[in-house]
Every structure is written in C-alpha cells, then in structure tokens.
Amino acid sequence: MRKVFLYSLLAILGIILLSFTNTHKPGKKHIKASKQRSGDASRGYDYLVNGDYVSSGIPWEFYKVFAPNDSNNFLQRKGEASLIPPQFNFTVNEDGIEMLSPNCLNCHSDYLNGEYIVGLGNHSFDYRMDPQAAGQFMQTMITNKYGLDSKEFEAFQAFSASMKALSGHLTTEARGLNPADKLTAVLIAHRHPETLEWTDSLLLEIPDKTIPTDVPPWWLLKKKNAMFYTGIGRGDFSKFLMASSILTLRDTSQAAEIDKHFPDVLAWINDLEPPKYPEDIDYDLAVTGKSIFNKKCSGCHGTYGPDGEYPNYLVELEKIGTDPALSKAYTDSLYISFINWYNKSWFVQGENPGQLVIESGYVAPPLDGIWASAPYLHNGSVPDIASLLDSEKRPRYWKRSFDSRDYNFEKLGWQYEAFEAPEDCNCYNTDLEAYGNQGHRFGDPLSVGDRKAVIEYLKTL
Numbered sequence: 001m002r003k004v005f006l007y008s009l010l011a012i013l014g015i016i017l018l019s020f021t022n023t024h025k026p027g028k029k030h031i032k033a034s035k036q037r038s039g040d041a042s043r044g045y046d047y048l049v050n051g052d053y054v055s056s057g058i059p060w061e062f063y064k065v066f067a068p069n070d071s072n073n074f075l076q077r078k079g080e081a082s083l084i085p086p087q088f089n090f091t092v093n094e095d096g097i098e099m100l101s102p103n104c105l106n107c108h109s110d111y112l113n114g115e116y117i118v119g120l121g122n123h124s125f126d127y128r129m130d131p132q133a134a135g136q137f138m139q140t141m142i143t144n145k146y147g148l149d150s151k152e153f154e155a156f157q158a159f160s161a162s163m164k165a166l167s168g169h170l171t172t173e174a175r176g177l178n179p180a181d182k183l184t185a186v187l188i189a190h191r192h193p194e195t196l197e198w199t200d201s202l203l204l205e206i207p208d209k210t211i212p213t214d215v216p217p218w219w220l221l222k223k224k225n226a227m228f229y230t231g232i233g234r235g236d237f238s239k240f241l242m243a244s245s246i247l248t249l250r251d252t253s254q255a256a257e258i259d260k261h262f263p264d265v266l267a268w269i270n271d272l273e274p275p276k277y278p279e280d281i282d283y284d285l286a287v288t289g290k291s292i293f294n295k296k297c298s299g300c301h302g303t304y305g306p307d308g309e310y311p312n313y314l315v316e317l318e319k320i321g322t323d324p325a326l327s328k329a330y331t332d333s334l335y336i337s338f339i340n341w342y343n344k345s346w347f348v349q350g351e352n353p354g355q356l357v358i359e360s361g362y363v364a365p366p367l368d369g370i371w372a373s374a375p376y377l378h379n380g381s382v383p384d385i386a387s388l389l390d391s392e393k394r395p396r397y398w399k400r401s402f403d404s405r406d407y408n409f410e411k412l413g414w415q416y417e418a419f420e421a422p423e424d425c426n427c428y429n430t431d432l433e434a435y436g437n438q439g440h441r442f443g444d445p446l447s448v449g450d451r452k453a454v455i456e457y458l459k460t461l
C-alpha cells in the first residue's frame with residue numbers, strides 16, 4: 001500500500017515537473033506546404049491583364065468620353081486594351097458591351113524610382129478619402145446617358161452595387177495603406193456562402209474597425225507555404241487569388257469558370273523575380289553582413305543564394321512584438337463571422353479547397369528584393385530598414401512625398417519628414433491602433449558597423 005502511494009506521489013511529481021519544463025515559451029511555428037495546381041505562366045499573364053475575372057465595370061464608350069488615352073501601355077497590350085490604364089482590363093460581356101473592369105494591379109503594382117513595376121504592392125494609393133462620390137457620379141451619368149433598361153446600365157450594375165456597399169468602409173488613416181481585408185469582409189457580408197449570389201441586404205454584421213495593411217510583393221509567394229501576413233491562407237492558393245472576383249461575381253458557375261484560369265496566374269506570379277538593387281554595392285561589406293545575418297536573422301528569414309533555404313515560420317505575437325491588431329482580428333472575435341462564412345462557402349468545396357488556418361502571429365517573410373518594398377512591417381509603419389534595425393530611430397509621426405524617386409539608398413527605404421506631434425501633420429501616426437511601429441527589435445543589439453554591414457547584405461538579396 002505504501003509502495004502504491006509512493007509511486008503515485010512520484011508520478012504526480014513527474015507530471016508537475018514535466019508541465020514546468022513544457023511551459024510554453026513564445027516562439028515560432030513551421031508552416032507546412034500544401035498541394036498546388038500547376039499552370040502555364042504565359043497564359044496566366046494574359047489572363048491577368050486581359051481576362052474577365054471581374055465581370056462588370058465601366059462601359060468603354062462612356063469612359064473614353066471622360067478620360068484621355070493612357071499612352072504608356074506599360075503592359076504592352078493590344079487593341080483597345082493598349083489605350084487604358086494598367087489597373088483595368090478591357091472586357092466584353094455576353095451582351096457585347098465593352099467595359100473597363102478593375103484588375104489585380106490596382107493594389108499589386110506601383111512606381112519605384114520612376115519605373116512602373118507589376119507585382120510590387122501599391123504603396124501610394126490614398127484610401128483616406130471615400131470613393132463614394134465618384135461612384136455616385138458615374139451611376140447618375142450612366143443612367144442619364146443610357147437609361148435604366150439599357151445593356152450598358154446592366155453591365156455596370158454588379159460593380160456599382162459593390163461600390164455602393166463598400167462606401168464608408170474603406171477609409172484608412174494614412175496614405176499608402178490598403179483596406180483589402182475589410183473590403184473582402186464587406187463583399188462577403190453581401191453574398192450567400194454556398195451560392196455566392198449577391199444580395200443588397202447584409203447577411204453578416206460588418207465590424208466598425210478597418211485594419212489596413214501594406215501590400216506584400218508578389219515575388220515572395222513562390223517561397224511561402226501560406227498566404228497573407230498572418231499565414232491564414234493555406235491549401236489551394238489559386239482559390240484565394242480568384243476570390244478577388246467576388247467584387248462582381250454572378251454565381252458559382254461563373255466562379256468555377258474563373259477558377260480554371262487561376263493556376264495559370266499562380267504560375268506567372270511564381271515566375272516573378274524582384275527588381276535588382278540599382279546602385280553600387282560594397283561587396284566586401286556585404287560579405288561581413290551576410291555572416292552577421294546568418295547568425296542573427298536567418299533562423300527566421302532563411303538563407304539566400306543558390307543553396308538558400310526558407311524555413312516558413314509563423315512567429316508568435318509575444319516574440320515578434322509588432323502591432324497585434326491584424327493578428328488579433330483573426331484570433332479574437334472581430335472577424336469570426338467571416339471565418340465561419342468562409343468555412344462553409346464554395347471556396348472550401350471540391351477537389352482544391354482553400355483553407356483558412358487561424359493562428360496567432362506573423363509570417364517571417366523572405367527578404368528577396370527587400371530594398372524595393374518599403375515601407376516595412378505588415379502595416380507599413382516603418383519607412384526604412386535602417387530604423388527597422390534600430391528601433392529608437394523609428395519615427396513616431398512621419399510623412400513621405402509619395403514621389404517614387406524620393407528613395408534613400410543609404411537607409412534603404414523612403415525619404416521622410418518626422419513630426420513632433422500628430423496634430424495637423426497629415427502623416428503616418430504610429431500611436432493609432434493597428435498603426436503601431438513597435439516590436440521586431442532583433443537589430444537593436446547590433447553595433448552601428450554590424451547594422452551597416454547587414455543593410456549592405458540586404459541590398460544583394
């Protein structure tokens with residue numbers, strides 16, 4: 001009897017001891033790869049810039065009266081498409097109406113040092129103003145010109161209904177940030193999860209808050225096992241890419257048709273390379289920087305070069321310490337009804353489901369072409385890498401010119417002006433919820449010289 005008691009006591013002690021050694025230390029978690037459909041990159045590019053994945057828009061005949069031709073033809077498109085801005089596709093619907101339909105490049109292209117780059121996140125669009133007035137103006141003009149029973153009016157309706165639903169929801173507090181997560185939430189709230197059909201009434205309650213983000217560059221996706229800053233996008237990536245079509249989608253049969261093309265778009269995105277650093281690099285210093293980087297940074301961000309390995313880590317909030325609002329929107333209750341919508345929707349059905357996996361933290365991104373994608377962190381709160389790696393130097397209130405040539409090649413990022421107070425500075429205010437520039441202090445312990453070397457190395461990636 002005494003023995004049994006002794007053994008039980010030992011067992012209990014053992015469990016207590018074990019639970020102590022198992023106390024959770026904040027850390028990082030490897031994200032596993034999921035199977036992707038294969039596709040044809042050149043067909044993907046054609047679909048991206050000419051396809052009708054957004055199937056409603058502004059009638060071409062109407063548009064060209066008001067807007068001059070875009071003479072750049074950056075995308076080297078043919079026919080009428082060569083005359084329109086790159087953020088639209090030239091499409092024709094089943095009634096033969098020619099339209100301008102917004103495309104992915106609205107958010108996934110921008111200028112850098114005066115050059116237009118497809119796949120760079122749009123870091124300069126200004127969502128501080130609501131586009132409601134413009135939408136209403138167009139609706140009135142199109143109704144006056146063509147009448148309520150016209151095919152032109154009909155062609156504009158799905159786009160117009162979405163614009164109306166979105167008005168008042170997309171405003172951000174700083175220029176350059178993107179409200180795409182909120183945009184998706186609003187559109188979802190108007191769609192039936194199984195049929196994907198639109199209803200003017202709201203099926204879900206839309207949160208008041210808008211948590212804006214920077215837009216990640218497309219050339220990183222090929223290394224990633226999960227999409228989005230929070231790593232929630234798992235399973236079939238093409239399903240997430242084609243989800244942008246919910247702006248104007250009619251129903252699931254149209255969704256299935258659009259979905260067929262997106263493995264091609266994914267293949268094109270996966271072929272994309274970052275722009276090369278355009279100035280001189282001190283390669284001796286960069287070699288020193290590489291060895292520092294491989295000791296202090298590569299555990300999360302991976303190694304580079306021919307034998308480079310990217311570890312695909314989601315870093316827990318407690319460890320990374322950057323602004324928690326975006327991650328918490330998924331793990332806490334803010335977006336819960338949207339996650340539930342998704343998990344019973346068309347997007348998770350069939351052979352190639354997209355999967356939402358909700359875990360706390362942020363993905364440690366690959367740093368290829370990192371010089372090109374300023375500002376930094378998921379909320380674009382830090383203007384340059386020099387201050388990202390020396391947290392006391394991060395400006396609390398700052399503003400940049402939004403001239404893409406205003407680049408600081410020494411600090412690797414945007415030139416900016418810092419302010420003492422947020423009042424009337426009309427700038428990025430890092431005191432605001434979701435706009436914080438805290439955390440990621442892994443560069444702080446480095447000496448000034450070591451930091452300079454690491455920056456030199458980052459130019460080579």
Ligand code: HEC
Pocket residue numbers: 053103104105106107108178179180181183213214215216217218220221224226227228229230241242244245265269
């Ligand atoms: C209204 C702006 C907007 C539009 C339009 C848009 N995106 Fe995005 N996209 C974003 C934002 C913002 C993110 C980052 C969101 C996040 O991680 O929380 C993103 C993320 C992505 C990612 C994930 C990148 C990564 O590394 O995790 C891919 C790939 C992508 N978008 C492709 C597309 C494609 C293809 C289209 C068109 C079919 C498209 N997007 C349309 C704003 C947009």
Ligand code: HEC
Pocket residue numbers: 028229293296297298299300301315319320322323362363364365367370373375376377378379385388389440442443454
């Ligand atoms: C513990 C893991 C970890 C370590 C160590 C680490 N990082 Fe990071 N890093 C991250 C995560 C996670 C993010 C994204 C955080 C966010 O956006 O909120 C990030 C973001 C960045 C970014 C900005 C990326 C962008 O596109 O905005 C740069 C640049 C960067 N890290 C460089 C470094 C350098 C240089 C070091 C070494 C001195 C380092 N990191 C050490 C996890 C880490």
